[in-house]
Amino acid sequence: MAVNSYIGRFAPSPTGPLHKGSLLAALASFLDARANSGQWLLRIEDLDPPREVPGAADLILRQLDEHGLHWDGPVLYQSSRLPAYQDALQQLGRAGLLYACDCNRARLRTLNGCYDGACRARKANSAATSPDKPHAIRIQLPERCSIALDDLIQGVMVFDLGKTGDFILWRRDQLPAYQLACSLDDGYQGISHVVRGSDLLDSSPRQMHLLHCLDIETPQYAHIPVLSNPQGEKLSKQNHAPKLNSRQVLSNLLDCLGLLGFNTPSELCGASIPQVLDWATKHWQLSNIPPLSRVTESDKKQQLS
Numbered sequence: 001m002a003v004n005s006y007i008g009r010f011a012p013s014p015t016g017p018l019h020k021g022s023l024l025a026a027l028a029s030f031l032d033a034r035a036n037s038g039q040w041l042l043r044i045e046d047l048d049p050p051r052e053v054p055g056a057a058d059l060i061l062r063q064l065d066e067h068g069l070h071w072d073g074p075v076l077y078q079s080s081r082l083p084a085y086q087d088a089l090q091q092l093g094r095a096g097l098l099y100a101c102d103c104n105r106a107r108l109r110t111l112n113g114c115y116d117g118a119c120r121a122r123k124a125n126s127a128a129t130s131p132d133k134p135h136a137i138r139i140q141l142p143e144r145c146s147i148a149l150d151d152l153i154q155g156v157m158v159f160d161l162g163k164t165g166d167f168i169l170w171r172r173d174q175l176p177a178y179q180l181a182c183s184l185d186d187g188y189q190g191i192s193h194v195v196r197g198s199d200l201l202d203s204s205p206r207q208m209h210l211l212h213c214l215d216i217e218t219p220q221y222a223h224i225p226v227l228s229n230p231q232g233e234k235l236s237k238q239n240h241a242p243k244l245n246s247r248q249v250l251s252n253l254l255d256c257l258g259l260l261g262f263n264t265p266s267e268l269c270g271a272s273i274p275q276v277l278d279w280a281t282k283h284w285q286l287s288n289i290p291p292l293s294r295v296t297e298s299d300k301k302q303q304l305s
């Protein structure tokens with residue numbers, strides 16, 4: 001691959017401000033793009049109004065800027081892309097790959113995350129030709145659907161999508177599902193490399209399958225460990241991860257570099273933000289990143305003194 005064909009991205013949801021865990025993912029994707037002389041795009045995944053926090057999207061942009069993580073080109077807001085998601089849904093419907101699912105939450109809960117295909121018999125051509133009852137649209141997976149993912153950090157993994165069953169592309173509240181919007185936009189933005197947290201490792205084979213169905217090239221994936229609290233839970237808004245302290249931008253960055261396997265030299269403790277990012281870009285190696293699903297603050301490499 002020619003170096004200048006590298007296009008990476010960071011794609012946060014505006015459900016709250018960035019915390020250290022989300023900075024870790026932003027920084028890793030930024031450095032991988034810059035180390036490959038690539039572009040780094042920003043996409044705001046604002047397709048879930050009930051979970052969104054007013055002002056969070058602007059705050060995220062400001063936080064990235066404060067940390068020197070400057071993106072290329074305009075920001076893509078998924079809320080502007082609804083017609084494209086509808087078109088893709090119709091394309092998949094015409095190919096006979098979709099059906100409406102009106103199973104209620106109580107029934108789905110009994111299935112323990114593996115959809116049994118109960119509604120398969122009722123095929124829908126598109127969201128428009130649906131029954132009146134509230135329903136989601138699912139993609140019908142082939143009889144056997146094993147996907148091999150050659151992850152740049154975690155190595156080769158084989159997933160059997162049949163284990164979790166047909167997944168949802170259009171939600172019962174009439175919003176596009178994450179898997180559809182995310183894969184379609186990775187294709188639309190020409191993303192060549194997706195560097196993100198390993199909490200999304202289960203999504204990648206589904207997105208690969210979907211891209212294949214839509215005849216769109218799949219990106220390369222690199223899943224970094226997610227930052228967990230000492231109880232082993234991923235830092236998130238749900239477990240009250242604190243917002244990044246904008247008065248500690250340098251130490252936020254150095255902490256994240258430590259978690260990504262860097263031994264940062266002591267001079268960097270007095271360096272400017274661009275100097276730290278330049279140093280990290282020059283020393284960036286995916287092979288330094290621990291191939292783990294989780295890291296905690298105590299796993300951080302020590303800063304040399």
Ligand SMILES: [Zn+2]
Nearest residue numbers: 101102103119
């Ligand atoms: Zn169903």
